[in-house]
Amino acid sequence: MKAFVMKEIGRVGFADKPVPRPGPGDAVVRTTRALICTSDSHTVSGGIGPRENLTLGHEAVGIVHEVGSEVRIFRPGDRVLVGAVTPDWGDPASQNGHPSQSGAPLGGFKFANSKDGVFAEYFHVNEADANMAKIPDGVSDEAAVYCADMLSTGFMGAEKGNIPIGGTVAVLAQGPVGLMATAGARLRGAGLVIGVESVPRRQKLARTYGADVIVDFTKEDVIGRIMELTDNQGVDTAIEALGADATFQTAIKITKPGGTVSNTGYFGEGEFVRIPRVEWGVGMAEKTIATGLCPGGRLRLDRLLRVVAAGRVDPTHLTTHQFAFDDMERAFEVLDKKLDDVVKPLIVF
Amino acid sequence: MKAFVMKEIGRVGFADKPVPRPGPGDAVVRTTRALICTSDSHTVSGGIGPRENLTLGHEAVGIVHEVGSEVRIFRPGDRVLVGAVTPDWGDPASQNGHPSQSGAPLGGFKFANSKDGVFAEYFHVNEADANMAKIPDGVSDEAAVYCADMLSTGFMGAEKGNIPIGGTVAVLAQGPVGLMATAGARLRGAGLVIGVESVPRRQKLARTYGADVIVDFTKEDVIGRIMELTDNQGVDTAIEALGADATFQTAIKITKPGGTVSNTGYFGEGEFVRIPRVEWGVGMAEKTIATGLCPGGRLRLDRLLRVVAAGRVDPTHLTTHQFAFDDMERAFEVLDKKLDDVVKPLIVF
Amino acid sequence: MKAFVMKEIGRVGFADKPVPRPGPGDAVVRTTRALICTSDSHTVSGGIGPRENLTLGHEAVGIVHEVGSEVRIFRPGDRVLVGAVTPDWGDPASQNGHPSQSGAPLGGFKFANSKDGVFAEYFHVNEADANMAKIPDGVSDEAAVYCADMLSTGFMGAEKGNIPIGGTVAVLAQGPVGLMATAGARLRGAGLVIGVESVPRRQKLARTYGADVIVDFTKEDVIGRIMELTDNQGVDTAIEALGADATFQTAIKITKPGGTVSNTGYFGEGEFVRIPRVEWGVGMAEKTIATGLCPGGRLRLDRLLRVVAAGRVDPTHLTTHQFAFDDMERAFEVLDKKLDDVVKPLIVF
Amino acid sequence: MKAFVMKEIGRVGFADKPVPRPGPGDAVVRTTRALICTSDSHTVSGGIGPRENLTLGHEAVGIVHEVGSEVRIFRPGDRVLVGAVTPDWGDPASQNGHPSQSGAPLGGFKFANSKDGVFAEYFHVNEADANMAKIPDGVSDEAAVYCADMLSTGFMGAEKGNIPIGGTVAVLAQGPVGLMATAGARLRGAGLVIGVESVPRRQKLARTYGADVIVDFTKEDVIGRIMELTDNQGVDTAIEALGADATFQTAIKITKPGGTVSNTGYFGEGEFVRIPRVEWGVGMAEKTIATGLCPGGRLRLDRLLRVVAAGRVDPTHLTTHQFAFDDMERAFEVLDKKLDDVVKPLIVF
Incomplete structure (x- = not known):
């Protein structure tokens, strides 16, 4: 079968691989739609280290092709959604309420990481019933x-943010995850959702998904504006949806004492992520940092x-581009280089 | 000043009382709008025992008339909302996270209970800043x-129900609190909100406030229908918004193991509220009962x-009737006897 | 192999059965020690319906005899403890944080329920690694x-009771689970642990496991005494460790507004478990009921x-009797009929 | 009356001040015992900015001397403990569950900060009943x-650390707060408490208060040793009790995915407190940071x-020195310069 792979750090392309076979509890799915994620770019640029001919991608739906002997819920022909994260549910981390950490830190993230991803005609799913x-x-x-991934991660940002009904929320960066965090903040009942973003297309999407106010960091002082919007109290919840040291610092600064900084961002650079000491209340202002x-x-x-x-939420507004699987190289380049005002490219198999 | 009072059990009417004066931390408010609540009826019928010339009512807004010497936030002339429950914030129950229980069980509920209520030209507010x-x-x-009261209590039903994004919720009875619980369930991100109600006007309001499905207990088997709607799993959250033994039992039965029964209802009758033993999982099915x-x-x-x-929510759809304060006796009768398909009567001062 | 079984409702005895074989993720364990539980008695008396030659028992340790092909953590010869509850970890109830409810209400409780139990020379363990x-x-x-079972269930009673450091706790009944709830309350930092019990041997054990005060319901008014011990406030947490309607009612009554009733008891009788309406604050006193x-x-x-x-805790004080597996019939009779001041009989294989 | 004050940054001494008078809800207490805290040193060295003749101290007990007209619980002559933090209980931060942040970030910390402290013959207590x-x-x-302060802050470190019964905990630094965090970890039921400390006297106290293992960072690799003690998983909870960037980094590194870093330390230096990016799981390992x-x-x-x-806990082992109030200057010097292996100096009035 055809698979779109990371041939080595910095280089992608197609490869021919055998159709995977399921173990007793597993399934193999024939891919019908997939999405490219910025983390695919991180992977190709070496974010998780060198890989050779690793199939990329972790967001896909498809048709069940084959199931193992112990699979009870699914049968070939079922139209299915597969989680980007596919935990080992019996692992102690899962038993501890943190399945995404099963097996190892971030161990539930298997696709295009510890095993082949979903950018292929078929892909393998562990613990299929689960x-x-x-x-x-x-x-x-x-x-x-x-x-x-997009709804699950974005909504998680809102859920871990401990938003009260009528609370105030700032979502820092309105990429696809940030936009879904914005939608998630609305789903949790926030009374004021502030979207921080400078790109007009993303500002517009932020409004679509429920931002009440847009703050453009290229034109305004973000901290000053957010303090003004919250009667100088700061927000109940700041959702970091970029993964940048500067944004994280802003998140700490704009959060009220007793509030929560909820992180969804992947921090890809630097030795440290830095907490501004004074605005963190010298370690005593009860600003919880959740990830x-x-x-x-x-x-x-x-x-x-x-x-x-x-x-409740229509995520398809995020699709700004559509490509056939055969055009995967071009699709990847569009996202990788952030061409043409891209938000999410949909891949059709 | 003129006050609408419970003269004795079973009898209401107007009385003349002096305008109250504030203590150091208190305020006196000139009433502009108020709402009658079914609990005013409970009070008059003896629900909290005998009272003599107790001013009724706990839902009001108005204009600040006078403030005590230690009040810092408010001044005469401010247009204010006053909580139906006005806790003592320094009380141990408040420090324990349960301010509505300050001073005594249900002790935060002072209006028309441990002191005069709001159905008067002026009323007194303890700890005004708070x-x-x-x-x-x-x-x-x-x-x-x-x-x-209505939004605060109804939303509380949703909040204490521990609703996950995309979760399933049933709201049992669509009176004013139940309708706001329905709105609250939507605010918390429920994926399916089932409103149980038989009165057409309330069914229609339930849809307005976000119910996806209405179950009419006069026409359908409530438990069977809800199990069907939830793939036989039961709901994540059942909100009891009536305060009746039978409804409470239904709430236990339709809740999935690990789910929550969240009560907002006032149970006014009988020695016991009864939990159905088997459907409660013989005490082991992890169905939490929150109130x-x-x-x-x-x-x-x-x-x-x-x-x-x-x-996000427009509560004024609940107003089915409007009366001048002078017509309070008629207004009270309409709610007390549930005349004319009443939901909430608004009182204009 | 030899197995001690429920032959039919009301009748127990030995039976000969084949040694079980593991599926891919399972293990078979050779039993070395087991405990009899009052729930074995409930089962024999028909508590879960009729069974034919069902092997009894759910508390055991042993030596791994055989493992399935997918088991990674354990090997034959390992000395192991097996949980009384053995959940399906991929099930939605487990994913929801309620693994004991996986598959069905109480579905994690498989031994001597949906499959053979541990009172046999060998027994089968599903999802062995987990x-x-x-x-x-x-x-x-x-x-x-x-x-x-004993520590896990008893401690759970304390954990779900939401005990604050320095809080007040009453544990209603000091059977083996109640005693471990007492120990659990101490482990959570309770400042006052009240054990309710009338049997001298159990009173003494309660003190051993950390009860500060014993209240003997045959000699004192339990509610009055507990209110006195708590400055008339009631306890932060009442742990019901008997499974009786009357005890449950007491638990509600002695819990302060905002406190928690935590149930560990198996309610085996009656159509209802009854909440005393007034002391439950007419459904509004924020007394949470957790199970x-x-x-x-x-x-x-x-x-x-x-x-x-x-x-931290030495559970072996609970062992009041010891029997060889061959004397299982006598052992069962001792516990079933509560002979000889029994607390827990240990079975040696 | 005599008061021990910060005359200016870097200089302390006695001053004569009038005995304070209570407002309506306040009390004035005659001091009998007090403790000096390292944060008094921070204050004198300029940690909260310049002050002139500010009375120092926030840890005291005494006898009620006078109460305001609205105080209901206390009377002159009562022997009382006063919290180091004395919140405004009606403030929105208190209503939000964060009373220590009332009025402003860290606003509940009034003594020797926004008002005179307790190192005086008499001191003033706001909202005395509360x-x-x-x-x-x-x-x-x-x-x-x-x-x-010591028990309240130390135990808080354990409570916010979300310690499960049988969980693993490391307490980084065994000063007075760290020692009480160690005691607190035991009170919450930790199964393994690791105390990190190099000073022999403090190591010995750590064992007294419940540390199972001491790790001496001058002799061992802390991270390696803690990973070894936890089967390479890391701890469930790391409590930072020093307030140093390096210690905080260690706390992040030794915490397992899904675990909690609970901070009790005052961070007094530097622009940033730094999170080690990779060991924080690039922002995705679900290591919560609570303060x-x-x-x-x-x-x-x-x-x-x-x-x-x-x-349950005897805090008096912390008293290594005792001084009369008249010897306050010497007492302050001992703590300030960490002379004579001091842990806590008790001041007798």
């Missing part, structure tokens, strides 16, 4: 595929699909 | 007054007003 | 076997073994 | 005074006194 969900009839493949990695699991996926099926 | 909120310019008195009394406090009120100001 | 733990060298088989079923899993077992290894 | 507690007969003044400021309030104080009265 890590896939059937897609309801009213939900399109395109809408469903956003639940694999997470995309939650997976059938229960989670079913809930996200229910949100989409009920029309 | 128990009132300024009404933003864009919010009408009518909208604001619903925040005193609460309307949260008060300036922080809470500010957040509720923000929800209203931002247009 | 449901067993190696016993550290310094921990005896006898101490370890108490971690299967649970013995937590399982390797992480949990490892933590319990650490508590025992570190000498 | 911020003091009667000392039980069986508790000495010396034991009680440790509850003002807090000494909890105050009568409920808290009563609970701490109960812990002491019940003999």
Whole structure:
């Protein structure tokens, strides 16, 4: 079968690989739709170290092709969503309430990391009964595929942010995860959602997904503006959706004492992420810093699909580009180089 | 001044009383709008025991008339919302995170209970800085007054219900609190909100406030229907918004293992509220039963007003009747006897 | 092999059965020590319905005899503790944080329920890597076997009770689970632990495990005494460790507003468990009712073994009787009929 | 009256001041015992900016001298403990569950900060009913005074650390707060408590208060040793009790994915506190960072006194020195310069 791989650090392309086979609890899925993620770019640029012919991608939906002998919920032909994170559910980290950390730190993130990813005609799913969900009839493949990572991670940012009904929230950066964090803040009942973003297309999407106010850091003093919008109190919750030291510092500064900084960003650079000491209340202002990695699991996926099926959030506004799988190299370049005002490129198999 | 009082058990009417004076931390408010609550009826029928010439009512907004020497936030002339529950914030119960229980069980509920209520030309507010909120310019008195109890109690039902994003929720009874619990479930991100109600006007309001499905217990088997709607799993959260033994039992039965029964109802009758033993998993199915009394406090009120100001929820659809304060006796009769398909009567001063 | 079974409702005895074989992720364990539980009695008396030749027992330790092809952590010869509850870790209930409810309400409780139990020379363990733990060298088989259910369930009562450091706790009934709830309350930092019990041997054990005060319901008014001990406030946490309607009612009554009733008891009788309406604050006093079923899993077992290894709690004081497996019929009779002041009978294989 | 003050940055001494008078809800206490804290040193060295003749000290017990007209719980002559932090309980931060942040970040910390402290013959207590507690007969003044800050802050480190029963905990630095965090970890049921400390006297105290293992950073690789002690998993909870960038980094590194870093330390230096990026799981390992400021309030104080009265923790082992109030200058010097292996100097009035 055809697979789109990282041939080595800095180089991608197609490779021919055998169709995978399932172990007793596993499934193999024939891919129908996939999304490219900026973390695919990080991987190719060496973010997780050298790899040779590793199939890329972790966001996909498809049709079940084959299941192992112990799989009870799924059968060939089922239209399924697969989580970007596919935990080992019996692992102590999972038993501890942190399945995305099963096996190792970030160990639930297997696709295009500890095993081949989903940018292939077929891909393998471990613990299939626990890590896939059937897609309801009213939900399109395109809408469903956003639940694999974008909705799950973005909403997690809101959930871990401990937002009270009527609370104030700032979402720092309105990329795809930030936009879904914005939608997530609205889903949790925030009374004021501030989106920080400078790119007009993303500002517009932020409004679509529920931002009440946009703060453009190229034109305004972000901290001053947010303090003004919150009667000088700071926000209940700041969601970091970029993964940059400067943004993280801003998040600490704009959060009220007793509030929460919720991180969804991948910090790819530097030895340290720095907490501004004084604004952190010299370690005593009760500003909690929470982090997470995309939650997976059938229960989670079913809930996200229910949100989409009920029309609460329509993620397909994120699709700015569409490519056939054969045009994967071009698609990858568009996202990698942030060409043409891209948000998310959808890949059609 | 004129006050609408419970003269004795079973009898209401007007009385003349002196305008109250504030202690050092208190305020006196000139009433502009108020709402009648079914609990006013409970009180008159003897629910809290005998009272003589007790001013009724706990839901009101108004204009600050006078403040005590230690009040710092408010001044005469401020347009304010006052919580139905006005806790003693220094009490150990408040320090324990349960301000509505300050002083005694349910002790935060002072109006028309341990002191005169709000159905008067002026009323007294203890710990004014902590128990009132300024009404933003864009919010009408009518909208604001619903925040005193209806939004606070209804949303609490959703909040204590531990609803996950995309979770399933049933709200049992769509009276004013149940309707706000429905709105609250939507605010917390529920993926499926089931409203149980038989009265057409309330069914329609339930849809307005976000119910996805209405189950009419006069026409359907509630438990069977809800199990069907949840793939036989039961709901994540059942909100009891009636205060009846039978409804409470249904709530236990329709909740999935590991789910939450969240009570907002006032149980006014019988020696016991009964848990169905088997469906409660013989005490081991991890169905948590949570309860609460309307949260008060300036922080809470500010957040509720923000929800209203931002247009997330418009509570004024609940107003089915409007009366001048002079017509209070008729207004009380309409609610007490549930005449004319009443939901909430608004009183204009 | 020899197995001690429920032949039919009301009748027990030995049966000959084949040694079980493991599936790919399973293990078979050769039993070395086991404990009899009152729930074995409930089962025999028909508590879970009719069964034919069902092997009884769910508390055991042993030596790994055989493992399936996918088991990675354990090998034949390992000395292991097996949880009384052995969840399906990939199930949605487990993903929801309620593994004891996996598959069905109380579905994690498989031994002597949905499959053969541990009162046999060998027994089968599903998802072995997730449901067993190696016993550290310094921990005896006898101490370890108490971690299967007694420590896990008793401590859970304390954990779900939300005990603050210095808080007040009452544990209603000092049977083996109640005694471990008493120990658990101390482990969580309770400042006052009140044990309610009338049997002298159990009163003495309660003091050993950390009760500060014993209240004997045959000699004192339990509610009055507990209110007196708590300055008329009620306790922060009441742990019900009997499973009786009357005890549950007492638990509600002695809990302060904002406190928690934590249930560990199995309610075996009656259509209802009854909440006293007025003392429950007419549904508004914020007295949360939490329940649970013995937590399982390797992480949990490892933590319990650490508590025992570190000498924090010595569960072997619970052993009042010891029998060889061949004397199982007598052992069962002793516990079933509560003869000879029995607390826990240890079975030696 | 005589008061021990910070005359200016870097200079302390006695001053004569009038005895304070209470407002309506306040009290004035005649000091009997006090403790000096390292934060008094920080203050004198300019940590909170310049002050002129500010009375120092925040840890004290005494006898009620005078109460305001609205004080209901206390009377002159009562022997009382006063919290180091005395919140404004009606403030929105308090209503939000963060009373130590009332009024401003760290705003509950009033003594020797926004008002005169307790190193005087008399001192003033705001919201007396809410911020003091009667000392039980069986508790000495010396034991009680440790509850003002040391027990409250140290235990908070354990409480915010989310320690499971049987969990693993490292407490970084065994100064007085670290020692009480060690005691707190034991009170929460930790199965392994690792104390990191190099000073022999403090190592010995750490064992007294419950550390199972001492790691001496001058002789061992702390991270390597802790990973070894935890089967290479890291601890569930790392408590930072020093307030140093290097220690904080260690805390992040030794915490397992899904674990908690709980900070009690005051960070007094540098622009940033730095998170090691990779060991923080590039922002995705679910290592929560929690912080807090000494909890105050009568409920808290009563609970701490109960812990002491019940003999769970004896804080008086911390007293290494004792001085009369007249020798305050010498006492301050001893702590300030860490002379004579000091842990805590007790001041007798």
